[in-house]
Amino acid sequence: MGTKGIKGSSVRLSTGRAAAVVAAALLVAGCGTQTAAGGAGPADPAPGGVHADTLDTRGPTPPPTAYPSAELPYTRGPATPSGPCPDSGMRIVPGLTDPAMGLRVLDVVLTNCGEGTFELYGYPRLELAESDGTPVEGVRVLKGTKDVTLAVGDPGPRRLTLRPGDSAVTVLVWRNTYADTTNPPVTVDRVTVDPGLGRGTQTVVPDPPLDLGSTARLGTTAWRKG
Known part of the structure; x- marks a missing residue:
């Protein structure tokens, strides 16, 4: 009967230690989450490596507007006067x-x-x-x-x-x-x-x-x- 009592005590002690370890782990995890939420440390990446890009609010660059020219560029032909001047001047x-x-x-x-x-x-x-x-x-x-x-x-x-x-x-x-x-x-x-x-x-x-x-x-x- 005494031996069974000793074994039972050992089992209960092991269970208590395990509970203490789990509590400590939860405390550490809670502190880490609080730190990330409070901005004191880097935030954990989202699952799967997904992250948000910075949104560009400038919009697409509009295409250049074409306007008709005031004058059509062209090569003027030779119009050099030759011969005697007419009577009209x-x-x-x-x-x-x-x-x-x-x-x-x-x-x-x-x-x-x-x-x-x-x-x-x-x-x-x-x-x-x-x-x-x-x-x-x-x-x-x-x-x-x-x-x-x-x-x-x-x-x-x-x-x-x-x-x-x-x-x-x-x-x-x-x-x-x-x-x-x-x-x-x-x-x-x-x-x-x-x-x-x-x-x-x-x-x-x-x-x-x-x-x-x-x-x-x-x-x-x-x-x-x-």
Whole structure:
């Protein structure tokens, strides 16, 4: 009977020690949790290694906005006056036609080759013809370019004083779209220019000709200093 009592006491003692160890472990774990929550130590990583990234509130970068240019950059053709000066004291010559994705641009240059000074204002008056002189009908010659394109700016009418040797430029703008197959495309071989000076007109031959297709519109800019 005494021996059984001793063994029973031993079992109860072992159980008490085990309870003490578990209590101590829980106390340590509780302190560790309190420390992380209180900010005194590093927080434990989330299970599985998952962690939260910093949220970027700036949003996506918007794409660049494209704006039409005020003037279409193009290479101006040679328009160097040659030969004797006409009696009118002015010489009008065409540059080279510059194509750009169906858009056509042509400089027409007026030069004061005389000895006097004159003033120029507004838009040129144009008459269009085929190579044999037959008038081209049904084409609207516009004051301005906005009904043809926004890529070529029109400065609007300005009063220009042209002294001997000075030049002024008007820009002709059109598209060569051809959508009406019931009629042949319109081609202009000769352009008669009246600058509005009371000094007569001059006819220029653009090279290549004006291929207006079926658009029936020809835009012009006001005269500006060349």
